[in-house]
Amino acid sequence: MSKKGEGSLSWLRDRNRRRVLDVLRISGRTSQADIARATGLSRTTIHTLIGELKEEGMVLEVDGRPAGAGSGRPAAQLVLHTTSRAVLGIDFGHSHVQVAVADLAHNVLAERHRDLDVNHRANEALDFSAEMAAEVLGEAGIDRSRVIGAGIGIPGPVDRERGTAGSATILPGWVGLRIADAMQKR
Template sequence: MTLSTDPHTSDLSHAGGLFQLLRDSRPRTRAELVRSTGLSRPTVAHRIEQLLGLGLIAPVDDAASTGGRPSSQFAFNPRARVVVAADFGASHARIAVTNLAGELLADHRAKRAISTGPEDAVDWMTTTALQLLEQTGRSIGEVVGIGIGLPGPVEFSTGRPINPPIMPGWDRFDLPGALKKTFSAPVLVDNDVNIMALGEQTAAWPDASDLIFVKVATGIGAGIISGGSLRRGSHGAAGDIGHVALSRAADIPCACGNRGCLEAVASGRAIARDLTNSGVPAATPSDVVRLAKDGDLQAIQAVRQAGRDLGEVLTTCVSLMNPALILIGGTMAQAAEHLVAGVREVVYARSIPLSTEHLMIAPSRAAGDAAILGAAQLAIDAALSPERISAALRS
């Protein structure tokens, strides 16, 4: 997500810190930067020249003159470089090239199974990324970051998947290392629901510093943003609410090997299974959504109950974290009218009033774009960090 632009929290000891103030794209004069940062005029002038040299800022229309020579204004230049973003799902993949503001310049979607293995995924991603760069008229040297979302647990510090249940052959695969054979830019890899939370916050709720994004699809997971930062936990497993025990599911086996998990009764896969067992054929979560939209009473009741089950777990999350927003995404969010209603019914009834007085529970606004936008933002924030900018100035 966008880094702080508060001069009191930005490190102003180098040009990278000053740049964080300019990332909001609001034009400023040298004099304004001197006043807002407390730095000397020569220091501000020198750092502006450094940032101009990197192309990260550019002059814009002059400020209104107050007599004498007009003051030049400077603002963030999002066209200076590009990033590559990729979102891999169980049976789909999407890749995009964006500018430094996260705006899509070109993208490509494909039906492809993650189970074909990491080498195949790297080959596809490399070939497609190079095609998109050519399509947009950008070169490989202009890529300053690569962000990737995967449908399984990821050790964020290394970018390696860790025992991913639906990704055979991927365990501890060095994805950043494989891509660096082609790209020199940093490669950041994260769990798909984390990047969805980041994309949702960036695209639709830029002022929200505390939210929980819940993906309900074949499985269930949550991305947590607290205090303005994405929370991954000590080993990247934060937000794995799909395997929280639920009393109603006590005897039901889960794909993880345990019994009684939320995912065993409230995921799209579980709802489809239960509907089929009751005589309403539904092979996939998408079938459940279609039935609910067509007004099938059993499907509607099943989705509403899944929302109640999800709400039972989220009630604990609300008490623990006190978020301002709970956002529901994933395939099952297409039946949001019924799913979100079930979540609200339980969370608002069982949480203390202080926690829910201003709590909003709603469907994802970014919807199908959340993951690709989050992957792009992951790469952008790394590329535009004060440390990366300082390193670029030293090189």
């Protein structure tokens, strides 16, 4: 399948990566065998995904046996390298825009809030949010290349297939706007 939709190999691979990263984020420290048990994925799949994540610097292997571990050869312990990547969150409201950057453990590293005129234009808010994103990344010491994703919220429905703001939004100047595309251009 060329489309990255549900059921495609790339979708499945991304989903499995997220599951592994979630287990690492929640457990803090664990082994590949424990990740396989928690996710239900095969050990081979886990081994491959962990290898990729280690190569990308997102997962680290740490020494030592966790407290209460039994005897015998200890399983390699893995931890999420929470500061290796970052995510952006952007909230557009009727009269504000808020931008935050967080690490992979969901710790907010920096954030900005700006009030907007209730009759603001979409491009004005998008420009402000792009400036604010650069500010929070700078404050947190995060290079843009380390950002692995951004979540964008607006007060209203979004057509998932087109990525456009719906007509029921309280931001009338945003109807039909391809929000993610507009942000990527900034």
